[in-house]
Amino acid sequence: MPRIFDNIDQPLLQALQQTLEASTHADFCVGYFNLRGWRRLANYIENWHGGDEACCRLLVGMHQNPDEELRHAMHVIKTADKLDNQTALRLKKKLAEEFREQLTLGIPTREDEIGLRQLAHQIRDEKVQVKLFLQHPLHAKLYLLHRQDHISPIVGYLGSSNLTLAGLSKQGELNIDVLDADACQKLQDWFEDRWNEKWCIDISEALVEIIDESWAREKLIPPHHIYIKMAYHLSHEARAGLNEFQIPREFENTLFDFQTAAVKIAAHHLNKRGGVLIGDVVGLGKTLMGTALASIMEDDHDLETLIICPKNLVQMWEYYREEYRLRGKVLSISRVQNELSDLRRYRLVMIDESHNLRNREGKRYRVIQDYIQKNESKVILLSATPYNKTFLDLSNQLRLFVDESEDIGIRPDHYINKIGGELMFLTKHQSGIHTLAAFEHSEEIDDWRELMRRYLVRRTRSFIMQNYAEEDTETKRKYLLFSDGTRSYFPTRAPKTVKFTIDEKNPDDTYAQLYSETVVETINSLNLARYGLANYIDDSPEELPTETEKQQLQDLSRGGKRLMGFCRTNLFKRLESSGKAFLQSVDRHILRNYIFLYAIENNEPFPIGGLDASMLDTRFSDADTDDVNLISAASEDEDDELINTADSDSNLYTTEKYKERAAIIYQFYLTKYHTRFRWIRSDLFLPILREQLAEDAEALIEILQRYGVWDETKDAKLNALEHLLTQTHPDTKILVFTQFADTVHYLNAALEERGLTHLAAATGDVANPTQLATRFSPVSNNKAGLIRKEDTLRILISTDVLSEGQNLQDCAIVVNYDLPWAIIRLVQRAGRVDRIGQTAEDILCYSFLPAEGVERLINLRGRVRARLREGAEVIGTDEAFFEDDGERGDQAIVDLYNEHAGLLDDDMDNDVDLASHAYQIWKNAITENPKLEKVITKLPPVVYSTKPHSPTDTQPEGALVYIRTGDDNDALAWVNKNGESVTESQFTILQTAACKPETEALQPLEKHHELVNEAAKLIVS
Template identity: 55%
Template sequence: MPRIFDNIDLNLLPILQQTLASSYRADFCVGYFNLRGWRYIAEMIDRYSGGLGNCCRLIIGMPIDSRHEINAIYNMRSQPRGYGDLGEIFIDKETALKRKQSMAQELRTQLTRGFPTNEDEAGLQQLSRQIIAGKLKIKLFTAYPLHAKLYLAYHNERLHPNNPRTGFLGSSNLTVSGLQKQGELNIDVLDHDATKKLEKWFQDRWNEFGCEDISQEIVEVIRHSWARTELIPPYHIYLKIAYHLSYEAIAGSKEFMIPAEFAEILFDFQKAAVQLAARHVTRRGGVVVGDVVGLGKTMVGAALMKIFDDDYHLSTLIICPKNLVNMWQSYVDRYRVRAKIISISKVQKELPKLEHNYRLILIDESHNLRNRGGKRYRAIADYINKNTCKCILLSATPYNKNYVDLSNQLRLFIADDTYLPIKPERFLREFSNGYNGEAEFHSKYNCGTHTLGAFEKSEYADDWRDLINLYMVRRTRSFIKNFYTETDRETGRKYLLFQDGQRSYFPDRIPKAIKFPLTETDPYAQLYSPEVVEVIGSLNLPRYGLANYKLPRPKQAPNEGEKKQLENLSRAGKQLKGFSRTNLFKRLESSGIAFIQSLRSHILRNFVYLHALEHNLEIPIGTQDAEFLRVQKDEDLESIIDSLEPEELEDSSGEVEVSELSNYPEHSIVNYSQQAQEIYQIYQQKYRNRFKWIRADLFKIKELKKDLLSDAQALMNILKTCGSWQTKSDQKLLALINLLTKKHPQEKVLVFTQFADTVNYLVGSLQSLGMAQVDGVTGQSRDPNQLVTRFSPVSNGRVGDRAISPESQIRVLITTDVLSEGHNLQDCAVIVNYDLPWAIIRLIQRAGRVDRIGQQAAEIFCYSFLPAEGVDRIIKLHDRLLQRLQQNAEVIGSDEVFFEGEDYQEYQQITLNLYNEKAGTLDEPEDNEVDLTSEAFQIWQQAIANNPELETTIKNLDNVAFSTRSHSPNLDQPEGVLLYMKTSSYNDALVWVDREGNQVTQSQVAILKAAACSPDTPAIPRHKLHHELVEVAKELVIEAEKQEGSKLGKPGGVQYKTYYRLKNYLQNFPLFASEELQKAHDQMYKYRLQESAIDTLNRQLRLSISDRQLSELVLSLWQDNRLCFLETEGAIEEPQIVCSLGLFTGN
């Protein structure tokens, strides 16, 4: 009786191994062949001598997988060529060859699944050697499906006369599962006659037409797989990682065509930004274009608007600073984009009144929305949420020193519960030291680990770099120089090449000092004294600290509205005091006239309060005299200091309005009181709605009056001491005149100052001396863009414009920092810092206005005004003011954060460097914050540009490939393995484990940097732990996938959202629930979406497709077999290993 081998009571494999051990040749015929399964019998086959009659012959009977077989059997419309009744077989050589090629590809794909092991690697290499040695011959049966499973071993008849052949017949394929890991039904065949007939049957199949030798193809499959004997260069693994990480950029370049209007004017790096940003917008709902100053973000934004207008019929709502409105209008007109433009200062009024629901919003200088508690922020966020808008944010400084600045901008289009494919793992590692897992994190912080809220808990740059990669396109000047420029052979300078052949060089910034004397007769020197600084530091500033004067128990208790006002006063007081004090000092540094005007305004405001208190009138608070001061045509930070809206303090780039009366009275209490009475009446009668009003009897009137009058008298004493301003004695002004008439009499010069008062003073003084072509720009200029184009017509595309004749052009433009961002001024190569902003970034931004694409000069001269005696006086005065601020526990605005610790020391050093004209002082700070996708894309692009053959080599490098290179470990970068995988939802997953199997990081940025190496980096032999560590890393990814979601993926994913929207649609509209639609819906629950379906559905979901349209789209994809990957025999529901790189010492 035959024995039954079912792998339950009796396993087939050990008996088969024993039988083969005593054989000299064998014939196998199986339906399916798993290359990894060969190692279980390879040792026995190794004993064969090889050659005809002394080898193992193997027939693979199923040239197509079982899914195709079933289709062939049950397809009522047609049958594949070659599949009639078996008695009527027809097959030609061409069809046989195609099936042979298909099987070779299937076997190649086999080795890209699962994970590598030492045993499998040795077994596969042994399989290849046996074929080469003639010990194994493999054929593919292509004539028809051959599902037979036969194992026939031949023994030496002299040694085994009673058993020359042993057969096993049944159901087991030559696979790991078929031989031992799943239930089967096999019997042994020992009968002489039966085995003889089986031998003949096998021989007939072996010789049958359509049984094609596939041995060499299998050798090639193994030779190109991870199990190859040849070492793969580490550089190839590095490029494979870069290639896959740059998928978004590559896909964007294929998915989005650059509009014809932009094809000839955008540089390659700008085109790459447009295409990547467009993909982010369609897939993720928004993008931050964060290229550094001067790289053309405005052009990128304009091209993006054109793409979404042309391809998706979306008109755009542009929100920008008021001084950029006309510039954006010119872009809209020039490129025929459907768009509406609103100044950011008007969003609260304008957005609720918009009749058209814009689905795409572009926000220029989006860093102005860093505070999500602000009124403007809320107005914009409400509009975006209401209309499900996609967002394009433009900012060269998306965050300053606080990463929450960035997250607040991202929150404009990312909801609190949006599931992100990454988490702040560096922070979570620290968190896990004191807590147990993600559940406790959620309990403590009330948010998931894969949300924006989780990232806001982290202060680690690595965490934020990973987040930036998802939503930002950011390149630096050094990045552009390294990857996109050409080099001038004569000078060695880097340049970009325009379409017309012109070159745009990257100029050097040359710091120059204008050293003006401070003499005893100089009115500026009289003001710039320790005594004046002491007065500023000693001011009470009661208007900005009203909370300190609140009555604890007023006679008439405050109502609810007044209570809220009093609470706001308490919250803002110290910040406003510090801001006011530093603002006075900055005006003093700017110019004497600006300081004097500010003192007069400050005195007058105090007397307005005194007038209200003396007559028991309401006190005007908030933006106290903003509208009145606008009428007076002057600007200063103080006009909005009273506002409790922090973003208001930042909106006008360091310049705000102040009151200036054309004929100020003599500096006496009587005259100021009379003037204050008139202004108070104007406030009450004409501008009452502009302010918040509060009862005077809620405060300690006597104490408040005393401090208001004390400050006013101290400031009046300064004015009396310095007397009237004498322009002819102003040494700083005279030094500027000398620069404009002697050093640069013909060149265009851009003069920066922080204050409009200084702008007006300089413009008036220069024009009074007869200097032509001089003009000024402030926040109150009606059309800054018109002045910009007159100053820099070439860079603004206005060459030949009749409206800008040579006579009407501006040679010297004097401006506040209102032009320090967002404008093209690169016709000029000389800038002047008439005063030094305390925020260092402003100095660099000023230089960046002219150091932009299109600058023709090799050098940009950056002049800064400093006292000839040196910078000691400046530093001492700063120290004194800082000491006073600290004594008062006052804080100042975010732009002045350098006034603390190391940042203040840095400011002092930069001031000294400017005085000494030290090279590099005004260069862009070292910035490596490039988004990972752009960086990976350029690594890939540069590599294939240097060696075009690499493109084919890397793309043909099969998954699971690995290499090892020598590594010098340290605490943060230990020995171990870098693993790159694709998750079941096709997300990128990178993990670094050390040699003990502990996770080092999953940061894509860190892992790409760790993998970096040069083309000539040698590979070293694989470490014995490599494959084991790959499996450990794989399990980490799988475990994370289990925790993160079900078969539908994550709650924020395309499959999850599509499934549940369809579920609701089918429940609410059962009449539309066709049988086919229900099947498509069920398929989405069981199987994962195809990659093309993910792209299609995601794009439409972002465009707010209706439920009915979504159902039609899903049904169409299902009918075309383009919806899901259907599971097949042997399919692996695991993430797919792409590649791995070992980092070991090599000892």
């Protein structure tokens, strides 16, 4: 009786193995052959000699899937299945691709690798021969084993099992053994007929080639090939954009190669996702790139463009719109609330300096977002500073064109894994897991890098120098080549120090006295009650608040601690900037406190301005917020003496005088300027508010009574600036930066009084900053010869706010009159003149620092940080929001003092978007070795190599893995020898994979495949 093999009670694999041990050769016929399944039988064939009657002949059928079979069977017109050489060759290639595809599925294992290599060896040694039967679909599963046995020379197994891991050992199969000699001979004859059929084609060599080209190959692959293959896949969207779009003719001789690449990559993102953010650092030509991108969209999709920009850039954008014939309109962002809702439909909206729309609660933001959504407009965002150390800055810009609940195809995996998985996320948050809203819950930087990779194109100056610039063979300087053959060199940024004396022992040195322990302690002890009104709300007032007042009170609770922190740091920043600016700010602060005290004493409401953190953030505002709310109300009546008394007789700094001024200004607010404020009843707040307002005012009045009379002739810092402008560089254009408009106006007036000419002040409220930029830098603004000599400027004193988008590169000297608390601000200031077209060999970057050293400055900043933490004015990551680099910033001050080279070079390459970074790795590699392109693209999808590595605690041995996930996203992982994640930073992993073409390939780690499996599980978990 025949035995039945169902792989449950009777496994076929075990019977085959036992029979093979006693066999000399074998003939197999199967419908499907899994190359990895061969390892279950390989060792039993290894001892055969090879050749005729000493090998395994394997006949593989050309199977069809059920749908194909059904369509063929039901075809109306029946045709004979005739083969020709061309068809046979096509079928052979098709099956070869199927075999290749087999080896791309699943995670490789060491066992599979050994088995595949063994199969290749056995085919070469003629121990295995494989043919493909093409005459017709062949489904038979037959295993004939030949033995030196006169009674049963052939043992057959017939049934349903293919030569696969599942077929030989898994449930769902049914086979029997055939021992009858006559039946076995008939089966042998049947096999011989098909083996010798004309259209039975030998594919043995093809299988060897497939294995030798796969991850199972024995020949080691150069690690450099794997590194470049990673970059090739990570850059697929960048390459798609470069191949998909053409630059309009009018830009072909205008754009540099790096700009052309950015425009094409951005066009891909814009076309695919409806929006893109071009975020190249300052000075790389974002305006021109945005214009070229808009032109592509207009040409390809017949769109018209609405350009929204800061009011100080309207004139510049009008020039670009006319010069490059964009069809559309330029609109100042200050006018969107009045005009945007009435504008006709523009299907492309370009927003310059889009970081100004980082607050989605703002009225301008909502108006613009509503217009974009209503008109289904594509969106181009331009910003050199899209991310200001809070991730919501990024998502809020994306929200302009991405709905918070839209499925964007990716999710914040690092955050999800950190909190315990998808179920925990869904339990904790209401947002969909593949949405922009989901990312807003994450503070994992690699989640945000993955998100922004789909929308952001960003390169740094160093990246452009490294990858696109040519090198002058004589000077070794890097340059870009204009279409007319002229060169635009990259200058060296040279830090310089201007040292001024602070003499604490000199009573006439008011600036030194302001740094005294008394002043510092006074500022650190301020209650700053006006900035934290929510802390003083009376829960049980005599008259309960109305519904409107309840909403007003609720609004007060937002950001109170943050506002207090900003106010305290800004007082110290203004002290660092100039004694005059500090005293002005102290005076205004006192006056504002007395305005509130007046309201309390007279049972009048408080005037609440539209104050938020951005108004106190020197990145976006150069004005004193107390001054904003005062001057706007009183200056039209030319009563400035009521507001600003710094420089006046110290007898004016008394409680009585401030009460007089406060009463007059309050009446201005209450009557003529009532609509400029929101009003809230003062009796809704606790009595302690009055006490702390008075306490702060009195403490600050003491400072003014001691030091409030400012004598600019004794200002050592101002004197040092004058020397720099008149002695060190008497004839050179100089750009002076400070954080505060008050300092700008002070310096401008003082220098004019000292006889300096051809200078101007530029702040955020200047009506036409482009005109000032043109007078200061006519050549770079294409106005050389059009500006009268007497109208040209040699010295421009400016705040950081003004400098957005202006061409200032006729100048090569930058002066930091005060030092921002984040080094990036100094880098960006240098970038304002280090732009394409700069002709100077060096950019001199002067910074003002005390002559006796920087310890005082560092200690002062350290005390401020400590006070912010003590008062809970810094919460979580908010310290970064105060734009303070902490110890890194302290070290930067020391480096500035010592004029440390390289300090002001721009951001590292990890500030470049991943697609651009990966594309450049790929492009550089194939430019250096053009043959490499074919080599890399022919590598199989699953492939590996091992390179030398010197392990450290933070960079251990292990495995770096790239995977394209099921939803078509790229992912990188790095695990150590224990299979634990080392880092999830895609940039770090790609950089760790970096190696040179000559890097030697090593034998893999013993647990290589197991580590790859662990890395893959980390990615897909």
